[in-house]
Amino acid sequence: MDEALGTRAVLRYCRMSAFKVRPVLDLIRGRDLEDAQDILRFSERDAARVVSKLLASAVANAENNDAQSADELYVSACYADEATTMKRWRPRARGRATRIRKRTSHITVVVTRLPDERLARRRARDTGDAGARRARRVAGARRQRVAASQAAEEAAAAVPEAAEKAGAPDVGEEAAPVTGPRSDETGASGDAAPSEPTPESEEEEAEGGADAEPAAEAHEAAEAEAAEAETDEQQHEEPTPKRRTRARKEKRD
Missing domain, CATH: 1.20.5 (Single alpha-helices involved in coiled-coils or other helix-helix interfaces)
Structure with a gap:
């Protein structure tokens, strides 16, 4: 892809080595703008933040300078070149020193219409x-x-x-048959008053009482005779050892 057809943004003398920037640029090369932004947003490398800002600058240049639409752009080219190296010294023992190389880079991002x-x-x-x-x-x-x-x-x-289940009676809850008297019979029996005694009924009761007295006397006499018979039978029973001993004592006395 010819870089002259696209819009570029360049970051010069970035205080980061090209060795650390190039892996991030490899992730977004050839991607459309939306995918490239998502990749840089979720990347864990520190260089992704720098490249993301540079990509936004390139898109702004394309919209403002070349009248391009951001939805139609993609990353056509991106690369990192080594820049100057700053040398510093770290002191060591016995007057010695070690060299510190602070490397920088030039980062370029080119966006082009799809x-x-x-x-x-x-x-x-x-x-x-x-x-x-x-x-x-x-x-x-x-x-x-x-x-x-x-x-x-x-x-x-x-x-x-x-509704049908609620209205229908259950088989086990059938009404028990009425065994008592009906209301008209109950009312008739309950309203009936006791009859007054007549002279004939009084005479019959008196005769019945007179007949009952001799029967009671006869019953008592029969019970007394039965008790005497039981006493005689007990007396005529065979003598027990205790009875024999009691009889002997009576004879001695």
């Missing part, structure tokens, strides 16, 4: 990506609408079923 073929491919890719994103967004919205409608239908179908 070729028409690459611009067309990138625009097609961006358009396709936009269409794909829109298709995915529309499909996601459609899925959400379908899910919402299905949920609403299920909820509407569940309401009548719940």
Whole structure:
């Protein structure tokens, strides 16, 4: 690529050796502006900060001096040349000294407009990506609408079923049959008043009491006879050793 077609920015006498700058420049060479900026932003090398500022300067030169669009630029060339070396001395024992070399470099970054073929491919890719994103967004919205409608239908179908279950009586909770008297019979029996005694009923009760007294006397007499019979049987039982001993003592006395 001819550097004369691009816009350059040069940093002279950078207080950093070209050996440290060149690995960073290799990362962004041939990249478009957006990719180059991302690479420099996330690089851990100290030279990336210097190169990033120099790339921004080159883009500003292209926009202001050559009326270029920043979206159509890429890094067409970049390199680092060695500059002067500053010599310093570090003192050592016995009057000796060691040399310190502070190296510098000239850094150059060239940005150029992308070729028409690459611009067309990138625009097609961006358009396709936009269409794909829109298709995915529309499909996601459609899925959400379908899910919402299905949920609403299920909820509407569940309401009548719940109402039927709540209204129908359970089999285990059937009403027990009424075994007691009905209300009219209960009321009739409860409202009935006791009948007043008549002379005939009084005579019958008196006769029944008179007949009951001899029966009670006879029952008591029978019980007394049974008790006497039990006592006689106990007396006529075979004598036990204790009874024999008691009888002998009575005879001696």
